[in-house]
Amino acid sequence: MWLGLDLGGTNARAAVVDASARVVATARAQLQDRSPEAVADVLAQAARSALQQAGNPSVQGCGVAVAGQLEGDRGVVVVGPNLGWRDVPFAELMEARLGCSIRLVNDLRAAAWGEFHGGAGKGASDILVVFVGSGVGSAAISGGRLVTGAGNVAGEFGHIKVAGPEGRRCGCGERGCLEAYVGGHNLSAQLREAVAAGPTALAALCNGDVDALTPAHLEQAVALGDPAASAIFERAAELLSLAVANYVTVLNPARLILGGGVLSNVPALRARVEEGVARFSNANARKSVQVVDAALGDDAGLLGAALLGAGTPGR
Amino acid sequence: MWLGLDLGGTNARAAVVDASARVVATARAQLQDRSPEAVADVLAQAARSALQQAGNPSVQGCGVAVAGQLEGDRGVVVVGPNLGWRDVPFAELMEARLGCSIRLVNDLRAAAWGEFHGGAGKGASDILVVFVGSGVGSAAISGGRLVTGAGNVAGEFGHIKVAGPEGRRCGCGERGCLEAYVGGHNLSAQLREAVAAGPTALAALCNGDVDALTPAHLEQAVALGDPAASAIFERAAELLSLAVANYVTVLNPARLILGGGVLSNVPALRARVEEGVARFSNANARKSVQVVDAALGDDAGLLGAALLGAGTPGR
Numbered sequence: 154m155w156l157g158l159d160l161g162g163t164n165a166r167a168a169v170v171d172a173s174a175r176v177v178a179t180a181r182a183q184l185q186d187r188s189p190e191a192v193a194d195v196l197a198q199a200a201r202s203a204l205q206q207a208g209n210p211s212v213q214g215c216g217v218a219v220a221g222q223l224e225g226d227r228g229v230v231v232v233g234p235n236l237g238w239r240d241v242p243f244a245e246l247m248e249a250r251l252g253c254s255i256r257l258v259n260d261l262r263a264a265a266w267g268e269f270h271g272g273a274g275k276g277a278s279d280i281l282v283v284f285v286g287s288g289v290g291s292a293a294i295s296g297g298r299l300v301t302g303a304g305n306v307a308g309e310f311g312h313i314k315v316a317g318p319e320g321r322r323c324g325c326g327e328r329g330c331l332e333a334y335v336g337g338h339n340l341s342a343q344l345r346e347a348v349a350a351g352p353t354a355l356a357a358l359c360n361g362d363v364d365a366l367t368p369a370h371l372e373q374a375v376a377l378g379d380p381a382a383s384a385i386f387e388r389a390a391e392l393l394s395l396a397v398a399n400y401v402t403v404l405n406p407a408r409l410i411l412g413g414g415v416l417s418n419v420p421a422l423r424a425r426v427e428e429g430v431a432r433f434s435n436a437n438a439r440k441s442v443q444v445v446d447a448a449l450g451d452d453a454g455l456l457g458a459a460l461l462g463a464g465t466p467g468r
Numbered sequence: 469m470w471l472g473l474d475l476g477g478t479n480a481r482a483a484v485v486d487a488s489a490r491v492v493a494t495a496r497a498q499l500q501d502r503s504p505e506a507v508a509d510v511l512a513q514a515a516r517s518a519l520q521q522a523g524n525p526s527v528q529g530c531g532v533a534v535a536g537q538l539e540g541d542r543g544v545v546v547v548g549p550n551l552g553w554r555d556v557p558f559a560e561l562m563e564a565r566l567g568c569s570i571r572l573v574n575d576l577r578a579a580a581w582g583e584f585h586g587g588a589g590k591g592a593s594d595i596l597v598v599f600v601g602s603g604v605g606s607a608a609i610s611g612g613r614l615v616t617g618a619g620n621v622a623g624e625f626g627h628i629k630v631a632g633p634e635g636r637r638c639g640c641g642e643r644g645c646l647e648a649y650v651g652g653h654n655l656s657a658q659l660r661e662a663v664a665a666g667p668t669a670l671a672a673l674c675n676g677d678v679d680a681l682t683p684a685h686l687e688q689a690v691a692l693g694d695p696a697a698s699a700i701f702e703r704a705a706e707l708l709s710l711a712v713a714n715y716v717t718v719l720n721p722a723r724l725i726l727g728g729g730v731l732s733n734v735p736a737l738r739a740r741v742e743e744g745v746a747r748f749s750n751a752n753a754r755k756s757v758q759v760v761d762a763a764l765g766d767d768a769g770l771l772g773a774a775l776l777g778a779g780t781p782g783r
Binding site for chain 1: 625640710711721750751757
């Protein structure tokens with residue numbers, strides 16, 4: 154049995170995975186205090202609870218999926234934006250609590266690995282995963298191996314530049330990143346700006362409470378023909394679909410796996426991405442690729458983390 | 469000893485490579501008739517000539533670098549644009565002539581593999597090679613393995629889209645490809661268009677013979693402050709530098725290897741690409757990457773083809 158853990162910005166989740174890559178038990182706990190020690194306590198508690206449900210099997214390996222920049226070999230979270238962490242030796246903290254060796258893995262790579270082994274990527278060995286949620290990220294599998302990059306930061310798709318120095322400011326501090334236009338937080342910010350700028354159907358859709366605006370309102374306002382919402386949608390759709398299509402051109406995956414809250418809550422945007430791949434990617438690459446939705450939801454990251462923690466060959 | 473062959477649009481080249489990945493003999497022959505049988509004859513002749521110089525060693529494997537879309541496993545050139553080939557079972561033709569097993573490899577991947585083993589990529593295991601010559605292409609090595617893609621067409625960097633449906637027409641038949649703006653043939657076409665459109669220093673630089681215009685004239689005219697040339701240069705520099713920077717962001721290579729006639733004949737463009745990587749790629753990816761020039765020239769493809777023909781592990 155292997156243990157897969159997932160550290161989000163608000164939740165800690167755990168899963169016990171068996172030798173057939175099946176999730177046999179899960180548990181979840183809410184993060185309160187975000188200090189590394191407190192987070193490690195909560196995550197260890199979730200792990201113990203999942204293990205207990207599974208009958209306390211012995212654990213051969215444990216992977217922890219974390220959003221952010223990691224030094225996996227040293228077990229350090231270099232930058233964990235959701236938790237405000239810098240240089241946290243988190244593997245060490247978890248090892249002390251769980252007594253087994255811990256491997257930290259990027260959350261999107263964990264999800265890609267999970268989908269590859271047990272979800273929408275099964276049977277393919279060249280896979281591109283693109284998630285558009287509050288952030289925008291990607292992970293690629295080439296010939297059955299994760300593309301990690303020289304500095305372990307490959308796949309930072311949300312931070313490719315799609316606009317010049319006058320572009321929107323991104324959470325990463327730079328300007329013109331794709332995420333600044335299509336990430337969930339930034340879409341919501343654009344909706345608030347639209348309400349502030351003039352009459353738009355968005356104001357009524359959120360009953361005047363602009364802080365309640367989400368990407369789902371964007372879909373509704375576009376369906377109503379609202380010009381302000383349509384302009385935001387159009388720009389996001391153009392930038393995202395072109396960028397994904399070009400990514401498909403250079404990587405030539407067999408499967409493009411789409412996921413994340415924005416794509417599931419704004420189906421019109423999901424449709425434009427699929428259309429963009431068909432229209433803008435290179436003819437040869439287009440022939441190989443099948444566009445599919447992520448199939449395992451939250452379990453993908455847990456499964457992938459467990460398998461990577463177990464040292465699945467090919468990573 | 470291994471044999472590396474390279475099939476260009478006008479030349480056939482051959483090299484004998486020893487067990488230390490050193491090129492010990494080379495030969496070259498001009499292609500006349502472009503029929504597959506005739507081309508195979510000329511290439512086999514070059515191979516025999518190189519082997520003779522090396523003292524006719526026994527050959528353990530042979531790789532042939534070919535520009536175009538290949539089905540390597542079947543040994544077929546699906547589309548060979550330089551030779552006007554479609555579905556040519558070229559490995560078979562070469563096997564009949566040389567009596568050893570033949571592996572067809574994409575020319576840019578062969579060059580990348582050669583640079584990786586004996587040139588500008590030595591010591592790195594995550595490498596991105598971008599060549600801007602008459603065409604624009606790329607090859608990536610991730611964790612010491614070539615990224616081939618599901619349909620063996622990964623790396624078609626010249627055919628990412630950088631402009632909409634109104635964009636320039638590319639040799640591939642589509643519109644708005646990067647190659648349509650920065651590839652050598654297309655740069656020359658833009659220079660001819662500039663001369664036709666109005667007064668420009670380009671007319672004097674080519675002594676009125678617009679068919680003699682090459683990308684090197686672009687560099688000269690820009691240095692003279694010519695507005696028409698500067699506009700062409702500026703657009704090419706912006707599109708190329710941004711695209712390369714974004715490629716670096718998603719792949720996070722340790723080494724970005726630049727090559728090809730356009731980049732060597734237009735050093736100002738080469739400089740802009742390096743500057744673009746520093747300015748536009750993601751901060752984390754930027755930290756890992758070293759921008760270098762291809763070191764082996766024409767030998768890279770021969771060496772890489774020989775090593776891939778030899779079945780180097782890791783491809």
